[in-house]
Amino acid sequence: MRALLYFFIALPIVALPTLVTGQNTRFSDPETVIKDQFWGNLYADGGTSFFCAEPFSNKGFLLTNGYVYPLAQVRSALACGTSSQCKDNDRYRQIASDLHNIVPVNSRIEMSRRNAQYENLSVTGVEPDECGIRQSAQFFEPPATVKGDIARTVAYMVSTYDLPWAGAHRVFLGWNESDPPDDRELTRHQMVAEIQGNKNPFVLDPSLVERL
Template sequence: MKTPLLTITTLSLLFTTTLVIGQNTRFSDPKTVIKDEFWGNLYAQGGQSFFCDTPFTSKGFVLTDGYVYPLADIRGALDCGTSRQCEQDNRYRQIASDLHNMVPVRTRIEVHRRNARYENLGDSVKEGDCGIRESAHFFEPPARVKGDVARTVAYMVDTYGLPWLGASSVSQGWNRMDPPDDGELTRHRRIVEIQGNGNPFVTDPDRMERL
């Protein structure tokens, strides 16, 4: 008796997903990863800037490699010292090389965002460039990437044991309101191909509710 095609496909997808869940174990040299894998591979043909959704064909001078979970917070969580000291720490190098946490960001926005905490600021704070809201040390991304931010933060928390950046309930709410779209899923597949592991919160957003 033939096994239904749907069953075969489902089992195959489940098996594949099981294989790629886990930490980044392929890369541990952040500078090389940024140059060769992030800009030189993942975004070799250009793309869209993360927060502003602005098309680009190459990095240029207005874009930089941003980190959804900032490197300063990773250094603080690992307590590995200064930037230079942490660069000698194998654990830090592994986490800082994870492509799931890297996004192309306009340089000016990244400078403002680096030390901020994610939060719902509401209508009392006027939207700025690209639908971003900022107040003191808090940062609310535009609605179209709130889920992307939430699932990346959840991945970093769950995979590497890092603390939440702000309340976990904020990330869970953003995950529900902004489920993975085609762009996020396509980017995720490419990173799996390059890095070898996936973000389970992208492939199974309901997993966020169990954190």
């Protein structure tokens, strides 16, 4: 017994790596965040749409705020009901206010993709549209230029808020590897971190995605 006890005591304590640097604790009112922080601060001087890289100087009616990790899947994971019912759920409001997950999207594209699962559709023969988007039934494949951005955002949402993957894990691993962070993604990440007060560690170190 003493030998067994000594064996356990003598084992070194190995600290597990910390994959997140905190949740969004600054904002919890999605409507106000979208109006004041997303359009009124982050994109106050314009920018480019997420999927098609179309430049814009102001929101306009052709653009809307889109969620990389779909809110429909957040509601399903939280089992809080419909979008109206979930508005009273504090956890949902916190997640829906996270700027790391919100991007400017063409309204037409957002309507068609908001409930879709991410997937590789190129192997199925589905042809891309003018933006490089492939869609089929409930599946959506983004342009190659933002696949890594999506993978690292989904990884952040999964790790930070204990949500399920919004598609097959293998898909995001491949996208993260094929599309590393570029200047645009890093610049946006830094701006969001300054506004919201927390970072996405998967943007700073993409290799962390492989450890989820």
